Amino acid sequence: MMWIVWGGPTKPGPAWILVGGMAAGMILGALFIMRFQQVEVVERVRTYIFGDKSLELPKPVTPPPPGMAWVKALTTAYCPCVICCEKEHQDWKTSTNRDIRIHPYGIASAHKLVPPGIWLDIPGYGHAMVDDTGGAMRQDAQRGIVHLDLRFEEHQVARRWGRRWTWIALPIDSGAAKLQPEPETTH
Numbered sequence: 001m002m003w004i005v006w007g008g009p010t011k012p013g014p015a016w017i018l019v020g021g022m023a024a025g026m027i028l029g030a031l032f033i034m035r036f037q038q039v040e041v042v043e044r045v046r047t048y049i050f051g052d053k054s055l056e057l058p059k060p061v062t063p064p065p066p067g068m069a070w071v072k073a074l075t076t077a078y079c080p081c082v083i084c085c086e087k088e089h090q091d092w093k094t095s096t097n098r099d100i101r102i103h104p105y106g107i108a109s110a111h112k113l114v115p116p117g118i119w120l121d122i123p124g125y126g127h128a129m130v131d132d133t134g135g136a137m138r139q140d141a142q143r144g145i146v147h148l149d150l151r152f153e154e155h156q157v158a159r160r161w162g163r164r165w166t167w168i169a170l171p172i173d174s175g176a177a178k179l180q181p182e183p184e185t186t187h
């Protein structure tokens with residue numbers, strides 16, 4: 001019966017090589033697209049398979065500044081280019097109407113977790129205002145993840161930032177701090 005299905009006991013012919021080549025090409029093409037457009041997909045699969053080592057990040061040893069709480073956050077990076085933002089930034093304005101030509105650096109968040117207008121210190125990035133938002137941040141907020149997207153001027157620099165977990169001091173009354181309540185401390 002199998003002979004009929006497979007076209008008889010023949011060796012793989014040019015047709016099979018063509019089909020195999022096309023399949024390999026599609027896989028390579030998909031990987032290529034993921035590499036250059038959706039780096040996050042690769043990272044998510046890696047995190048799913050191997051777990052997220054960064055989640056073991058030790059908490060800062062000193063207490064947070066007054067009125068703030070340490071919150072574990074996922075940071076990613078973007079720039080105003082079409083790959084990072086599609087059409088969103090082609091008018092040079094953030095979601096809070098801030099002109100990115102004047103303010104090249106800033107932070108995008110899910111505003112219900114991290115409100116716009118506040119200034120944050122992001123280790124390795126700097127001191128910047130929350131002035132933008134994005135679908136990925138809002139989606140991660142639904143899953144209980146505090147996700148901040150950091151704005152860079154250059155795409156290559158944003159790419160180099162990648163995806164990093166870090167502890168950030170956020171206002172104690174923000175949605176993010178309430179999401180990760182601080183255990184009772186004896187400081």
Ligand SMILES: [Zn+2]
Binds near residue numbers: 079081082084
């Ligand atoms: Zn970009």
